[in-house]
Amino acid sequence: MNLQMIGTGSAFAKKYFNNNALIEQDGFKLLIDCGITAPMALYQLDIGMEELDAVLVTHMHGDHVGGLEEYGFQMKFKHGRRPVLYLADTLAAPLWNNTLSGGMTQEGIEKLEDAFDVRTLHTGDVQEIAPNLCVELVHTQHIEGKNSYSLILNRDVFYSADMTFDRELLMTLVRDRGVRRIFHEVQLEGPGAVHTTLDELLSLPEDIQEMTQLMHYADNRDEFEGRIGKMKFLEQGLVYSI
Numbered sequence: 493m494n495l496q497m498i499g500t501g502s503a504f505a506k507k508y509f510n511n512n513a514l515i516e517q518d519g520f521k522l523l524i525d526c527g528i529t530a531p532m533a534l535y536q537l538d539i540g541m542e543e544l545d546a547v548l549v550t551h552m553h554g555d556h557v558g559g560l561e562e563y564g565f566q567m568k569f570k571h572g573r574r575p576v577l578y579l580a581d582t583l584a585a586p587l588w589n590n591t592l593s594g595g596m597t598q599e600g601i602e603k604l605e606d607a608f609d610v611r612t613l614h615t616g617d618v619q620e621i622a623p624n625l626c627v628e629l630v631h632t633q634h635i636e637g638k639n640s641y642s643l644i645l646n647r648d649v650f651y652s653a654d655m656t657f658d659r660e661l662l663m664t665l666v667r668d669r670g671v672r673r674i675f676h677e678v679q680l681e682g683p684g685a686v687h688t689t690l691d692e693l694l695s696l697p698e699d700i701q702e703m704t705q706l707m708h709y710a711d712n713r714d715e716f717e718g719r720i721g722k723m724k725f726l727e728q729g730l731v732y733s734i
């Protein structure tokens with residue numbers, strides 16, 4: 493499985509695109525989150541939207557779903573098809589009613605399923621979405637009253653959605669469930685009201701830090717080189733074999 497971050501930035505970053513990831517397994521391309529900057533990020537990486545086999549969204553914030561209108565429209569009007577969209581069952585109604593309906597509603601597009609081939613996921617189920625690619629949703633805390641879902645890929649890779657620190661989850665995933673790599677969002681400074689702070693991640697045992705790579709970071713990331721313990725920053729655009 494390959495992972496390429498088309499962006500590694502926080503919601504307010506300007507040096508980095510939104511924190512969206514391209515997963516490739518046996519030729520199948522899955523985009524995890526499609527934020528406001530995703531169309532430009534894909535363009536700059538010379539990846540056509542039509543090359544994506546599916547998009548999966550973790551939660552309703554612009555840096556994770558803000559590019560879906562353009563994606564849906566490009567697929568319909570340039571490529572004549574409804575793209576596959578994976579999301580938690582709880583997110584389908586808010587995605588249409590609160591985010592996409594304003595821009596996309598027109599004759600023939602009256603609901604989410606008119607624009608996308610919607611495939612709902614349920615927490616705890618391991619769903620094979622392509623040969624040798626399975627995904628499990630893990631409900632993680634981000635903002636009170638807003639559902640947000642982290643992912644376990646192929647049973648042993650944890651990809652965090654935006655989330656507050658959950659030491660117990662990370663310890664359980666590694667110690668009991670055999671997770672061997674962690675891609676984790678990070679807030680480099682300030683209180684982690686809705687995110688996980690660097691200091692919190694630095695409190696993890698060293699063996700867990702060693703398997704952890706940081707993403708969703710602010711523009712001043714370079715100031716933190718050498719201050720991230722055994723962890724590493726994920727680099728935007730690079731293809732990682734994971």
Ligand SMILES: O=c1ccn([C@@H]2O[C@@H]3COP(=O)(O)O[C@H]3[C@H]2O)c(=O)[nH]1
Pocket residue numbers: 502503504553554555635654685686
């Ligand atoms: O209660 C809140 C809600 C939001 N925010 C900011 O808005 C951003 C929305 O995208 P994000 O989830 O990547 O990051 C969030 C934060 O930067 C916040 O600081 N406190």
Ligand SMILES: [Zn+2]
Pocket residue numbers: 502503511553555556654708
């Ligand atoms: Zn975000």
Ligand SMILES: [Zn+2]
Pocket residue numbers: 551553634654
């Ligand atoms: Zn968020």
